[in-house]
Amino acid sequence: xxxxxxxxxxxxxxxxxxxxxxxxxxxxxxxxxxxxxxxxxxxxxxxxxxxxxxxxxxxxxxxxxxxxxxxxxxxxxxxxxxxxxxxxxxxxxxxxxxxxxxxxxxxxxxxxxxxxxxxxxxxxxxxxxxxxxxxxxxxxxxxxxxxxxxxxxxxxxxxxxxxxxxxxxxxxxxxxxxxxxxxxxxxxxxxxxxxxxxxxxxxxxxxxxxxxxxxxxxxxxxxxxxxxxxxxxxxxxxxxxxxxxxxxxxxxxxxxxxxxxxxxxxxxxxxxxxxxxxxxxxxxxxxxxxxxxxxxxxxxxxxxxxxxxxxxxxxxxxxxxxxxxxxxx
Ligand code: GTR
Numbered sequence: 001x002x003x004x005x006x007x008x009x010x011x012x013x014x015x016x017x018x019x020x021x022x023x024x025x026x027x028x029x030x031x032x033x034x035x036x037x038x039x040x041x042x043x044x045x046x047x048x049x050x051x052x053x054x055x056x057x058x059x060x061x062x063x064x065x066x067x068x069x070x071x072x073x074x075x076x077x078x079x080x081x082x083x084x085x086x087x088x089x090x091x092x093x094x095x096x097x098x099x100x101x102x103x104x105x106x107x108x109x110x111x112x113x114x115x116x117x118x119x120x121x122x123x124x125x126x127x128x129x130x131x132x133x134x135x136x137x138x139x140x141x142x143x144x145x146x147x148x149x150x151x152x153x154x155x156x157x158x159x160x161x162x163x164x165x166x167x168x169x170x171x172x173x174x175x176x177x178x179x180x181x182x183x184x185x186x187x188x189x190x191x192x193x194x195x196x197x198x199x200x201x202x203x204x205x206x207x208x209x210x211x212x213x214x215x216x217x218x219x220x221x222x223x224x225x226x227x228x229x230x231x232x233x234x235x236x237x238x239x240x241x242x243x244x245x246x247x248x249x250x251x252x253x254x255x256x257x258x259x260x261x262x263x264x265x266x267x268x269x270x271x272x273x274x275x276x277x278x279x280x281x282x283x284x285x286x287x288x289x290x291x292x293x294x295x296x297x298x299x300x301x302x303x304x305x306x307x308x309x310x311x312x313x314x315x316x317x318x319x320x321x322x323x324x325x326x327x328x329x
Contacts, residue, residue, distance in 0.1 A: 024250060028061045029241075031087035032070040032079070034193050039217045040275040041237060042066055044144055044268035045089060048239070051260035060253055062087065072192040074173055081137040083244030091146060092129070093235040096174040098136060101129045102235075103312050104322055106176045108305035111234045111325075114145065114272070120325050121236060128321075133238075139246045141239040141261035145272040146211055148231035153207035154200065157226035157289060160297040161185060161304055170196055170208035176308060177209075180232070183304045196220060212279040221288045228291040230301055239265075 031049075035041050042064075049062035070076070076088040077095060095102040104110075105125075111117040120126070121143050130140045151158045153167065164186035171177035171188045181188035186207075191199045199205045200223030207224055209232070215221055239261055246254065284290060313319050 024059050024253070026059050026061070027248070028063050029086040029245060030070075031062050031064050031089070032076045032085050033064060033066045033089050034068040034073055034076075035214070035217065036067040040213050040268060040271060041089060041144060043271070044264045045239075047267055048142075048260050048264035051263055052256060055256040055260055056253055060249075060256065068194040072194060074192070080240050080242045083137070083242040085242065086245040087141075087239070087241050089144065089237055089239050091172070091235055092238050093172050093174050093177065093233075095133070095238075096176055099129070099132050100318070101125065101132050103176060104318060104325075105129070106174065106233060106235050107309060107312060107322065108180055108232045109302055110322070114147065114234065116328070117234050117236065118269070119328065125321065125325065129238075133240070134243075137243045138240040139243055141241055141257060142265040144237035144239065144265055144268050146235060146237050147213070147272065147276055148229075148234045149209050149211050150227060150229045150231055151207055151209045152215060152220065152224040152227040154224045154226075155206065157291050158207070158228040158230070159291065159295065161300040167206045168204065170199055170205045176312060179308055179311065180305055183307050184301065185304075193218070197223065200224065211276070212283065213275045216279040216282050221283050221286055225288045226291070227283065227288055228296050229293045230296045230298060231293060232301070232305055 031045065033042060033045060045062075045064055045066075049064060053061045070079075070085060073090045073094045076085065076090050077098075079085040080088045092099075092102045093106050096106055111120070121129075126143070133140050151169070153163075156163070158164065158167075161184055164181070164184040167186040168189050169181045169186045170191045171181060173190045173192070178188040178190070189199070189205050191205065196205070196208055197219065200208075200220065208220060210218070210220065212227075215227060221227070241257065246257075249257065280290065309322065313322055
């Protein structure tokens with residue numbers, strides 16, 4: 001009897017072990033995001049997370065730390081390269097100090113439309129960004145839409161270049177944005193995204209710039225109700241994984257990450273226009289004054305903004321790249 005009992009325990013142990021053979025330990029990947037739930041970017045990330053866990057049958061899950069719980073975007077960019085966080089979504093504008101292709105992409109009035117930007121990202125230039133980023137210790141998973149950025153101000157709308165005089169405009173921590181505001185005649189003030197409302201409240205800034213979904217989701221419209229659609233730049237978002245986390249995945253898991261990221265990018269692309277329309281309607285309903293593109297005297301603004309090209313295009317190769325983008329269909 002006793003002998004049989006031991007045999008059964010032994011068989012049970014063997015069965016349990018055979019069930020485990022080939023089983024890969026589940027991993028919960030930590031992801032950092034500054035936007036709150038409800039923002040179109042977070043919706044895309046939720047899709048990425050649910051598809052990833054579906055494709056890996058629960059082996060890989062994403063713990064989405066939204067609303068800047070893990071700090072600001074500068075820290076995300078630093079931490080993802082160090083492997084201190086597994087996945088981040090940041091704007092390419094925040095990578096300008098380290099990545100030359102991000103610098104070129106941030107040049108004002110480079111793209112004519114979202115389609116134009118996507119064609120460039122899906123071509124050789126997208127490959128160049130990927131290669132430059134991957135040298136720094138992060139793996140590029142996907143790009144997300146970010147529409148076009150425009151200026152918004154507290155006291156009077158921006159219609160022409162001289163309206164920037166004496167205005168303090170919040171910018172991302174990017175030399176290009178700082179130079180842009182200086183060229184336009186204003187004073188750039190670097191403030192991280194999650195602190196912009198405080199900066200408006202304390203009077204530290206008179207304006208900022210962003211796309212419509214972020215203008216609304218962040219509630220900047222409550223402080224700066226004049227939104228002038230000058231559409232000075234279209235810098236996409238980028239989804240990154242730390243090289244350390246990536247190398248810890250099996251080839252199958254890496255494939256699943258790529259597929260889930262790609263699917264979330266495609267789905268988001270379809271929803272982007274709708275999210276802009278909704279943001280615009282909400283802004284208007286809340287009393288924002290929207291100046292359409294034709295109401296802004298763009299030629300003056302553009303002339304000064306594009307002076308940045310001579311400073312940031314530093315080689316004949318990059319000049320060729322930028323000309324190629326400007327001339328491409
Ligand atoms: C948003 C973008 C963020 C951040 C922010 C900002 O449009 O999604 O990643 O860059 O702008 O202006 O700081």
